[in-house]
Amino acid sequence: xxxxxxxxxxxxxxxxxxxxxxxxxxxxxxxxxxxxxxxxxxxxxxxxxxxxxxxxxxxxxxxxxxxxxxxxxxxxxxxxxxxxxxxxxxxxxxxxxxxxxxxxxxxxxxxxxx
Amino acid sequence: xxxxxxxxxxxxxxxxxxxxxxxxxxxxxxxxxxxxxxxxxxxxxxxxxxxxxxxxxxxxxxxxxxxxxxxxxxxxxxxxxxxxxxxxxxxxxxxxxxxxxxxxxxxxxxx
Numbered sequence: 001x002x003x004x005x006x007x008x009x010x011x012x013x014x015x016x017x018x019x020x021x022x023x024x025x026x027x028x029x030x031x032x033x034x035x036x037x038x039x040x041x042x043x044x045x046x047x048x049x050x051x052x053x054x055x056x057x058x059x060x061x062x063x064x065x066x067x068x069x070x071x072x073x074x075x076x077x078x079x080x081x082x083x084x085x086x087x088x089x090x091x092x093x094x095x096x097x098x099x100x101x102x103x104x105x106x107x108x109x110x111x112x113x114x
Numbered sequence: 115x116x117x118x119x120x121x122x123x124x125x126x127x128x129x130x131x132x133x134x135x136x137x138x139x140x141x142x143x144x145x146x147x148x149x150x151x152x153x154x155x156x157x158x159x160x161x162x163x164x165x166x167x168x169x170x171x172x173x174x175x176x177x178x179x180x181x182x183x184x185x186x187x188x189x190x191x192x193x194x195x196x197x198x199x200x201x202x203x204x205x206x207x208x209x210x211x212x213x214x215x216x217x218x219x220x221x222x223x224x225x
Contacts, residue, residue, distance in 0.1 A: 002157065002159075004157075033213075035215075042215060042216070042217055042218075043158070043201075043215035044215075045213065045214060045215075088155065090157045090158075092157070092158075098207070098208040099146070099205045099206060099207055099208065099213070100207065100208075101163060102148060102150075102160030102163060103160065103213065104160070105157030105158050105159065106157050107156060107157055108155070108156070108157050110155070
């Protein structure tokens with residue numbers, strides 16, 4: 001157990017729908033990062049939050065949004081889902097705002113869009 | 115962020131030492147070199163990080179030459195359970211921290 005908790009582990013939904021993925025960072029970590037991993041694209045950085053504020057954006061689609069709550073858990077919202085959004089979504093956390101040392105990743109949420 | 119280049123795949127046998135080399139020709143002064151391991155359908159796991167010379171922990175060693183344009187991850191006496199994808203990343207110290215993953219090296223350990 002890495003200390004980063006992601007729910008749900010699996011999610012199957014239809015095209016056009018909206019889903020919410022949840023992440024609880026490791027205790028004491030203030031930064032949360034979201035990554036998408038699909039077979040053809042590898043691990044893609046989506047977005048980072050630090051202590052409730054957005055810090056960095058990567059290849060995140062406009063249909064996707066995220067937020068970090070006062071208790072530091074984060075949610076990734078995916079809307080108007082397409083078949084190509086099927087992927088593993090990972091959350092990672094770290095203690096710092098910028099990079100100092102390694103991230104701790106969760107076990108991921110596997111999203112299947114049918 | 116400095117781009118990294120590493121072999122797509124490597125094969126080894128149990129008990130052997132495995133060395134995976136990564137090139138990062140455009141590495142900057144503030145950059146760290148970090149390696150992650152990923153098993154299928156699991157999140158990446160941090161292995162080791164270094165800035166220069168050699169770093170060793172209970173899992174692996176990381177060798178970094180003086181020019182820092184490459185690095186070598188060394189896994190001593192691999193076992194079947196070391197079969198995984200290994201990612202070499204260069205992270206800008208003090209940056210916003212968005213680690214950029216490449217394709218990684220798929221290591222297959224055979225009995």
